[in-house]
Amino acid sequence: MGLNFSLIAHARFLIGRALRHHDAVDSYMAKDKELRRYELSDPDWEAIKMVTRWLRTFRDATTQMSASRHPTLSTTHAIFRGLQDNVKQMLRDLPSYDPKIADIPRLREGLTAAHRKLSDYHGIFDRSPYYI
Template identity: 55%
Template structure:
């Protein structure tokens, strides 16, 4: 996003590329996606920083990521591209497959 001006300038100068010009809505979507990806990067980095990760820490990070995805979904503007919402729902469902306490046997 910090290269927005350069990208717009480059695309504007090339007639062949104009059909790929991003709209304001596209740029807003990219800004949202960038923020979401930072969340995943932080979770990945957190789990990768230790030589011997503890299960409790990994589960806490995983649960935090799930909560963040849920929060993002609830705050997503109704005007957002439906494919963004679908992608977040898919990510949430994918993560939920690995974190299901109802099926965990009680010891």
């Protein structure tokens, strides 16, 4: 399927590491002239925290669908629907403007693209010869 558990897990790990060592990352980047232009502002860090919470939702859904000790085919549709509802709520909760969060329009675009992709899967489910 489109959700790649290892990619999501790896992204969350790296982002989590960066968040835990936020001060060290800032300090290192401030000392290196070439990296200074990539320094993260407080609003950037807030956006990263938000995306980390979103990734957790995708990880949880992927984990549920990837279970190997029990059948998951019958729950896949419900998991996708729940994930789509979660993404819809994330979009609702995302403010149109907040000076504490960086690049809200791009965050909104990403969530909208994720919602559309999940909608595409509903068509696939409908055409599936298997009971879902």
